[in-house]
Amino acid sequence: MIKGIEAYNPGFLANLNSIENRLAKENNEISSGIRVQQPSDDPGAIAPILDTQNAIAQVTQVQKNLTLANTTAQTADSALQNASTILDRLVSIAAEGANSTTSASSEQALALQVQNLEQELVSAANTSANGQYVFGGDHATIAPYSFNWSYMNGVATQGQFSLSGNLNASAGSPVLVSVPVVDSLGQTHTLQVSFTPAGANTWTYQVTIPATDLSLAQSVSYTTNGSATVTVANTTGISVGQTVSGSGIPAGTTVVSISGNTVTLSNNATATGIASLAFGTPASAPVLASGTLSFDASGNLSTSNTSPITIHIGNLADGADDMILNWNLFGSSGNGLITQTAAPSSLTPLVVPAANTAILRDADGNPIVPGLLASQIFDSQSGGPASDIFADVYALGQLLTSGNQEAIQQAALNLKSALAQLSQADTQYGDVENWISQANQNASQKLTNLQANLSALRDADIPSIATQMTLDETALNAALSAHATLGNKTLFDYLG
Amino acid sequence: MSSGLFAALATAANSLDVLEQAMGVVQNNVTNASTPGYAAQSLNFEARSFSPSENLWGGVASAGLADSRNAFAEEAVWNHNEQLGAATASATNLSALQSLFNVSGTSGIPAALSTLYSAFSAWSNNPNDGPSQTQVLNAAQGLAQALNSTANNVDQLRSQTDQQLQSTVTQINALATQIAQLNNAIRQGDRNDPGLQAQLYNDLEQLSNLMSITVQTEPDGTVTVMIAGQAPLVTGGTATTLDVEFPSDPTPTYPAAPPDAHIVVKSNGQDLNSIVSSSAGQIAALLQFRNVTIPSVIGGPQVQGSINQLAQSIADQVNALLTSGQTSSGAPGVPLFTYNSSLPTSIARTLALNPAITASQLAPIDPGPPAVANGIADQLAQLSSTGTVSGTSMTYTDFYSSIAQSIGNQQASASAAQQTESQLLSQAQNARAQLEGVSLNEQAAQLVQFQQSYEAAAQMISVISNTTQYLITMMQQIQSVA
Numbered sequence: 001m002i003k004g005i006e007a008y009n010p011g012f013l014a015n016l017n018s019i020e021n022r023l024a025k026e027n028n029e030i031s032s033g034i035r036v037q038q039p040s041d042d043p044g045a046i047a048p049i050l051d052t053q054n055a056i057a058q059v060t061q062v063q064k065n066l067t068l069a070n071t072t073a074q075t076a077d078s079a080l081q082n083a084s085t086i087l088d089r090l091v092s093i094a095a096e097g098a099n100s101t102t103s104a105s106s107e108q109a110l111a112l113q114v115q116n117l118e119q120e121l122v123s124a125a126n127t128s129a130n131g132q133y134v135f136g137g138d139h140a141t142i143a144p145y146s147f148n149w150s151y152m153n154g155v156a157t158q159g160q161f162s163l164s165g166n167l168n169a170s171a172g173s174p175v176l177v178s179v180p181v182v183d184s185l186g187q188t189h190t191l192q193v194s195f196t197p198a199g200a201n202t203w204t205y206q207v208t209i210p211a212t213d214l215s216l217a218q219s220v221s222y223t224t225n226g227s228a229t230v231t232v233a234n235t236t237g238i239s240v241g242q243t244v245s246g247s248g249i250p251a252g253t254t255v256v257s258i259s260g261n262t263v264t265l266s267n268n269a270t271a272t273g274i275a276s277l278a279f280g281t282p283a284s285a286p287v288l289a290s291g292t293l294s295f296d297a298s299g300n301l302s303t304s305n306t307s308p309i310t311i312h313i314g315n316l317a318d319g320a321d322d323m324i325l326n327w328n329l330f331g332s333s334g335n336g337l338i339t340q341t342a343a344p345s346s347l348t349p350l351v352v353p354a355a356n357t358a359i360l361r362d363a364d365g366n367p368i369v370p371g372l373l374a375s376q377i378f379d380s381q382s383g384g385p386a387s388d389i390f391a392d393v394y395a396l397g398q399l400l401t402s403g404n405q406e407a408i409q410q411a412a413l414n415l416k417s418a419l420a421q422l423s424q425a426d427t428q429y430g431d432v433e434n435w436i437s438q439a440n441q442n443a444s445q446k447l448t449n450l451q452a453n454l455s456a457l458r459d460a461d462i463p464s465i466a467t468q469m470t471l472d473e474t475a476l477n478a479a480l481s482a483h484a485t486l487g488n489k490t491l492f493d494y495l496g
Numbered sequence: 497m498s499s500g501l502f503a504a505l506a507t508a509a510n511s512l513d514v515l516e517q518a519m520g521v522v523q524n525n526v527t528n529a530s531t532p533g534y535a536a537q538s539l540n541f542e543a544r545s546f547s548p549s550e551n552l553w554g555g556v557a558s559a560g561l562a563d564s565r566n567a568f569a570e571e572a573v574w575n576h577n578e579q580l581g582a583a584t585a586s587a588t589n590l591s592a593l594q595s596l597f598n599v600s601g602t603s604g605i606p607a608a609l610s611t612l613y614s615a616f617s618a619w620s621n622n623p624n625d626g627p628s629q630t631q632v633l634n635a636a637q638g639l640a641q642a643l644n645s646t647a648n649n650v651d652q653l654r655s656q657t658d659q660q661l662q663s664t665v666t667q668i669n670a671l672a673t674q675i676a677q678l679n680n681a682i683r684q685g686d687r688n689d690p691g692l693q694a695q696l697y698n699d700l701e702q703l704s705n706l707m708s709i710t711v712q713t714e715p716d717g718t719v720t721v722m723i724a725g726q727a728p729l730v731t732g733g734t735a736t737t738l739d740v741e742f743p744s745d746p747t748p749t750y751p752a753a754p755p756d757a758h759i760v761v762k763s764n765g766q767d768l769n770s771i772v773s774s775s776a777g778q779i780a781a782l783l784q785f786r787n788v789t790i791p792s793v794i795g796g797p798q799v800q801g802s803i804n805q806l807a808q809s810i811a812d813q814v815n816a817l818l819t820s821g822q823t824s825s826g827a828p829g830v831p832l833f834t835y836n837s838s839l840p841t842s843i844a845r846t847l848a849l850n851p852a853i854t855a856s857q858l859a860p861i862d863p864g865p866p867a868v869a870n871g872i873a874d875q876l877a878q879l880s881s882t883g884t885v886s887g888t889s890m891t892y893t894d895f896y897s898s899i900a901q902s903i904g905n906q907q908a909s910a911s912a913a914q915q916t917e918s919q920l921l922s923q924a925q926n927a928r929a930q931l932e933g934v935s936l937n938e939q940a941a942q943l944v945q946f947q948q949s950y951e952a953a954a955q956m957i958s959v960i961s962n963t964t965q966y967l968i969t970m971m972q973q974i975q976s977v978a
Contacts, residue, residue, distance in 0.1 A: 011922035018915055039594040039904025040911065046599045046904060047897035053601030054880055054893050057610035058617065065621040132624065138861075138869030139824065141624050358869040360621065365878070458600065491940030492526075 012483060019476045026469040029460040036458050045457050052454045059447045062363045063440065068130065069360050069370050070436045073429050076134040076371065079127035080426040086121050087419045090114065090393060094412030097400045107400050114397035118154050121393060122147040125374050135374035137356035144374035145390075153390040154397070157379065173197075179349040195347070198292065207289040228256070228265045362439035363446045370432045377425045389418040500548060501964050507544075507555035508956040514541065514558045515950040521561065522943045524690070525934045533698030535565035535932035537690050561688055567713070569928035570697060574704035574711070576924045578776035580917035581705035585781035586910035589657060593789065594907050596649045597900040605806075605896055608642035611635045613880040620873030623860035624824055630855045636814075636832050637849040643807045647844035650794045650803070654754065657786045661740045661757055664706055664779050671703045672721070672735035679718035680733040687717025708775030724775035727761075727768055737762040745797035753795045753841040756787040781910075789906065793899065795841025802899045807844040809885040810892055811835055814876060821859030821872030829859025829872065 029035055036042045036049060097110050122145045125135055132140035145155040179191040191207055198204045244253045244265055253267040356373035378389045396411040518539045528534040540562050546554025598604030615635035619628040678696045685692065696719065703709055703721070710725035714732075721730040729736050739762040742755045759768045759779065773783045787796065795801030811833035818829040830853050836846040862871025875882070885895040 009922075010925045011919070014918045014922045017918070021915075034600065036599060038591075038907075039597055039599050039900040040591070040907035041599075041904070043901040043904035043908060046901045047894055049599060050601050050606045050893050050897050053606065054610050054613070057614050058880060061614040061617040065617060068621055130622070130625070132622070141824070355867065355869065357867060357871070358620075358623065359871075359874055361874070361877075365881075367874075490936035491944075492936055495940060495944065 016479060019472055023469065023472050023476065026465050026472065029465050030462060033460050034458060035460040049454065049457045052450055052457060056447065056450045056454065059363045059443050059450065062361065063443050065360065066436050066440050066443065070433065072129045072134050073370060073432045073436060075127060075129035077426060077429045079124045079134060080422055080429065083121055083124040084419060084422045086117050086124065087415055087422065090117055090396060091412055091415050094396055094408055094415060098405045098408040098412060111397050111400040114393060114400060118390065118393045119147045122155055125378050135372060135377060137371065137373040138358055153388065153394045155390050175347060177347045177349055202292055202294045204292050205290060206287045208287055228268050229262050230265065230269065231261055363443040368435055372425055372428060392418050501960055503553035505957060505960045507553045508953050508960065511556045511953045512950060514556050515946050515953065517558050518946045519943060522939050526936065526939050529934040529936060531694055533694035533701065534690065535563055536934045538562045563688060563690065564932045565693065566931040569931050572924040573701060573928050574709060576917055576921040577701060577704040578708045580914065580921050581778035582776040582781040583910050583913035583917050585778040586785065587907060587914045589785045590903060590907035590910055592653055594903045596646050597903060599900050605642045605646060606893060608639040609892055612639050613877060616873060617877035619860065620870045620877045623870045623873050626855060629858050632858055633849060633855055640833065640847045640849055643803065643844040643847050647794050647803055650790060654786065654790045657782060658757060661782050661786060664782060665738050665740050665759065668703065668706050669737050671699050672730050675699050675721060675730045676733050676735035682717045705778060707772065707777035707779045723768060724771050726771045748797035750795060750797055750800060750841045752839050753797050755797055757783065794844065800840050804841055804843040805885055806892060806895055807835065807847045811847060813879065813883050817872050817875055818859050822861040822863050823857060823859045830857045
């Protein structure tokens with residue numbers, strides 16, 4: 001050890017090291033612009049920084065959500081305006097139809113126009129944005145309506161059901177499940193689903209409707225007037241010998257043969273165009289859908305039919321109320337709908353009515369339900385408006401050829417109140433758009449504040465660091481200079 | 497008369513011997529001025545009795561070497577060196593640990609959490625949208641990977657710390673063996689040999705950086721070194737060999753977790769952990785880091801580890817929400833995450849996106865009542881503020897922040913302690929240098945002083961020699977006259 005102020009002096013080196021460490025940290029902060037780069041830089045600031053970062057990410061996402069919701073709301077708004085225009089035209093048609101001078105052929109033409117406009121109205125109600133039906137509510141991937149002039153009010157409504165529970169492979173007999181479904185008039189029908197063991201880990205399933213609750217009606221295209229063959233969408237439930245009725249079909253007509261989707265009738269059709277065929281009650285319940293289910297070793301389900309199945313349902317007891325319900329039987333692979341082994345052998349049907357419950361939140365977490373369900377605007381299902389717009393339009397279509405001018409005038413009045421109903425829905429969407437706009441502004445303001453907070457918490461204060469850095473550099477230079485001026489000679493240098 | 501002259505001659509000649517020795521000491525001091533552990537020596541002079549009437553002619557004698565070593569100064573250096581060793585090891589390891597915890601929110605676990613919340617939010621806004629569902633799966637996988645990666649990296653630090661412990665123990669053993677050998681040499685040679693003492697104290701100073709030591713100097717000049725004053729490390733010529741072992745915890749709460757590291761006496765297995773871990777030095781800091789800090793993050797025999805708690809809470813709450821929900825086809829939801837629940841201390845490492853889940857199996861519907869079509873997705877999106885880590889009231893992000901904050905605080909304290917102890921050590925070393933160091937100026941002055949004394953004594957011999965010669969010549973003349 002050398003005594004005195006020599007170069008190796010550990011205190012001097014420690015101080016030098018300390019200044020150099022400070023300079024390195026300051027240099028790093030200035031070059032990165034970030035004050036808190038690692039936990040030890042400011043442990044107390046970590047939670048506020050990360051919370052703020054998190055909040056920024058959330059608000060940014062809320063903005064994206066609002067943009068998407070805004071697109072949907074604007075699309076819905078346009079669709080409603082489009083629907084209003086259609087209703088305006090229908091009111092004009094009604095006025096024309098109510099005119100006593102209108103000829104019978106003109107009335108027919110007007111009736112056809114009404115049909116077309118109802119189809120346009122259905123299209124407006126089925127408007128989609130980003131692949132989702134804007135009035136589809138919670139089941140936004142299923143069209144709210146399908147158009148078919150042959151049925152009550154000319155439309156069918158959406159719905160879905162699924163089954164859950166256990167199938168017991170040892171049961172050995174079919175497992176029957178009754179699924180109640182409700183049509184747009186509030187009438188209940190019953191679907192029957194049966195599962196039959198068909199070997200190890202395999203079942204066959206069938207969807208049927210009790211014969212007493214069934215008539216099958218399909219929209220078919222008459223390609224040639226006078227032909228006995230008609231093309232149907234599908235032949236489910238149609239069997240040889242069934243009676244067939246419908247516009248342009250002579251009474252007593254039956255099904256002679258079925259080949260693919262071509263059905264040969266016992267009499268020639270007497271009209272051309274699109275019309276409805278009603279097939280009589282079959283001897284046994286027709287199979288509307290069928291397939292196999294099989295399970296893997298883990299009990300996961302796979303099925304031969306993973307697409308939604310459209311089932312057409314009517315009601316013979318009330319022939320005027322024939323209609324279509326688009327019911328989707330879901331059964332995609334591995335979704336755990338039905339488990340394989342445990343007793344009891346029963347399945348619980350879950351019928352999900354059309355609903356609109358999805359919520360949208362603003363940046364503060366306040367929720368709204370931004371959309372309206374189609375049935376809240378257009379039809380008279382439970383919870384719907386007083387006026388069933390499709391019923392009004394359908395009624396007009398039917399009345400135009402009746403010559404009942406008083407009734408046509410009443411239909412025109414109904415359509416005007418339907419217009420007011422659309423206007424009210426449009427106003428609601430206007431409110432939603434305003435809410436979204438306000439939420440967007442708040443989100444932007446919040447984002448700005450959060451970014452300012454984050455900057456204050458995390459970013460380097462460049463001017464003060466630069467000043468500190470200059471001070472430290474000066475201190476370093478001073479220390480080195482001072483040390484350099486210290487004598488590096490000892491008395492020995494002067495000896496001898 | 498003549499006997500007096502001869503006595504003076506002998507005295508002067510003797511003083512030359514003594515001055516030669518003194519200059520030898522100066523030479524040794526100067527050449528060892530930079531030798532680690534060397535303490536300046538000085539030769540004590542002793543005046544001899546002077547009473548001519550009794551034929552005592554005085555002169556100077558060597559009274560042996562004086563050692564400037566100061567036990568208090570040495571102890572002060574060791575104390576601060578122990579603290580510095582501990583602070584440096586802590587600061588270095590905690591620095592490596594904290595680098596695994598991103599605090600800017602741009603990567604790692606916080607960013608992955610944010611991404612997952614955003615994915616849930618986007619999905620809740622569009623529950624049947626395939627890309628939004630896929631985004632949720634990707635974000636979940638991203639979070640699982642972030643947790644896996646952090647846990648694996650912390651675990652890697654555990655292995656590295658094991659190696660550091662082994663290396664430190666090897667250094668301690670080598671130094672203890674050297675000290676024991678020096679004790680033997682001191683016993684066999686001069687107990688005041690400054691060379692041996694320099695080697696000894698240099699070894700002790702190095703040792704003090706590695707562990708807390710208490711040193712007692714024995715009457716025979718050897719030193720007894722105790723570990724933190726409680727267990728012998730070096731006694732005379734015997735050094736205790738230490739080892740690092742990983743015995744299973746006798747009563748583990750989490751048996752599958754890696755056991756703690758233990759410092760033991762190799763010969764008899766005596767466990768020194770309680771002594772070592774409550775003291776200072778590099779090894780104490782390493783033990784603390786290995787047995788307390790790391791397990792607090794990724795688990796040990798007695799703790800589950802904060803990152804595992806975090807991973808489990810996220811997975812459990814997300815899974816519970818999803819399995820309580822329904823898909824749009826009415827199917828019950830399936831879990832988003834899987835982890836090995838039989839290894840509670842490996843949850844962060846085994847967390848994964850459920851390999852069986854498909855995008856369409858994400859269940860957004862809260863069946864209620866009242867049913868909400870995006871209720872589950874919405875609740876998942878709200879987890880950023882409502883999800884708390886089990887047993888705490890902290891959100892996931894806050895809990896993560898608390899882990900990072902704890903490590904950051906420890907690292908900041910260790911760094912501050914490192915800087916302070918570095919200063920204190922240098923002060924202690926300065927203080928010791930003032931007491932024990934070689935001042936070259938002082939040595940040069942002494943050299944001049946001894947040189948002058950030597951020249952004076954030599955001149956005395958010359959004068960006495962002349963006088964004696966004159967006397968002899970005079971005696972010869974008297975004899976020739978007679």
